[in-house]
Amino acid sequence: DGGITQSPKYLFRKEGQNVTLSCEQNLNHDAMYWYRQDPGQGLRLIYYSQIVNDFQKGDIAEGYSVSREKKESFPLTVTSAQKNPTAFYLCASSIGQRGNQPQHFGDGTRLSIL
Amino acid sequence: DQQVKQNSPSLSVQEGRISILNCDYTNSMFDYFLWYKKYPAEGPTFLISISSIKDKNEDGRFTVFLNKSAKHLSLHIVPSQPGDSAVYFCAASASLAGANSKLTFGKGITLSVRP
Numbered sequence: 001d002g003g004i005t006q007s008p009k010y011l012f013r014k015e016g017q018n019v020t021l022s023c024e025q026n027l028n029h030d031a032m033y034w035y036r037q038d039p040g041q042g043l044r045l046i047y048y049s050q051i052v053n054d055f056q057k058g059d060i061a062e063g064y065s066v067s068r069e070k071k072e073s074f075p076l077t078v079t080s081a082q083k084n085p086t087a088f089y090l091c092a093s094s095i096g097q098r099g100n101q102p103q104h105f106g107d108g109t110r111l112s113i114l
Numbered sequence: 115d116q117q118v119k120q121n122s123p124s125l126s127v128q129e130g131r132i133s134i135l136n137c138d139y140t141n142s143m144f145d146y147f148l149w150y151k152k153y154p155a156e157g158p159t160f161l162i163s164i165s166s167i168k169d170k171n172e173d174g175r176f177t178v179f180l181n182k183s184a185k186h187l188s189l190h191i192v193p194s195q196p197g198d199s200a201v202y203f204c205a206a207s208a209s210l211a212g213a214n215s216k217l218t219f220g221k222g223i224t225l226s227v228r229p
Contacts, residue, residue: 040221042220100146102148104160105150107156110155
């Protein structure tokens with residue numbers, strides 16, 4: 001059954017700690033994305049990758065880092081530089097790079113600060 | 115500057131009636147529009163899309179209308195069902211911008227369908 005898997009579903013971070021959120025897809029999609037959702041807000045783009053070994057900053061990349069070593073995997077690291085990391089994080093993928101294709105989402109990771 | 119606006123934060127509709135969810139945009143380069151449905155603690159699910167070369171796209175109970183001159187689109191759900199109760203996000207992209215085109219999302223509308 002094809003889809004996007006995000007793990008863990010819930011994650012807690014201590015002050016000064018880096019944490020990594022996992023995103024795996026078996027849809028054979030080229031493009032992958034990370035979004036952040038805050039209460040009452042839309043989805044804001046953190047990073048995106050259109051092909052393996054390449055990624056671009058989105059609108060709110062500060063305090064985050066990503067890698068794209070494999071087509072199916074796009075992990076997001078929330079670094080200690082991100083001062084307000086509490087949010088719902090969503091990973092998505094799409095078939096190609098063009099903007100006229102829908103993105104399909106995982107079920108998200110909720111990150112909280114201890 | 116919010117380029118995709120969903121000005122009504124919530125909508126309540128009786129089961130069986132029509133739900134109309136509205137969305138406005140400001141960027142004239144947007145030419146591809148999508149609607150997503152989201153339940154709490156889950157990821158958004160793609161519902162329906164429309165290209166700017168069309169003014170209407172229909173899929174079962176869901177129809178999206180696009181008015182380019184007014185920079186306005188709407189999602190119609192007929193008939194509304196209690197299972198439709200969710201947050202609906204409007205999104206847009208400038209697909210002709212090429213490989214770097216991205217989706218821009220509105221803040222969402224919470225739809226409640228009353229039995």
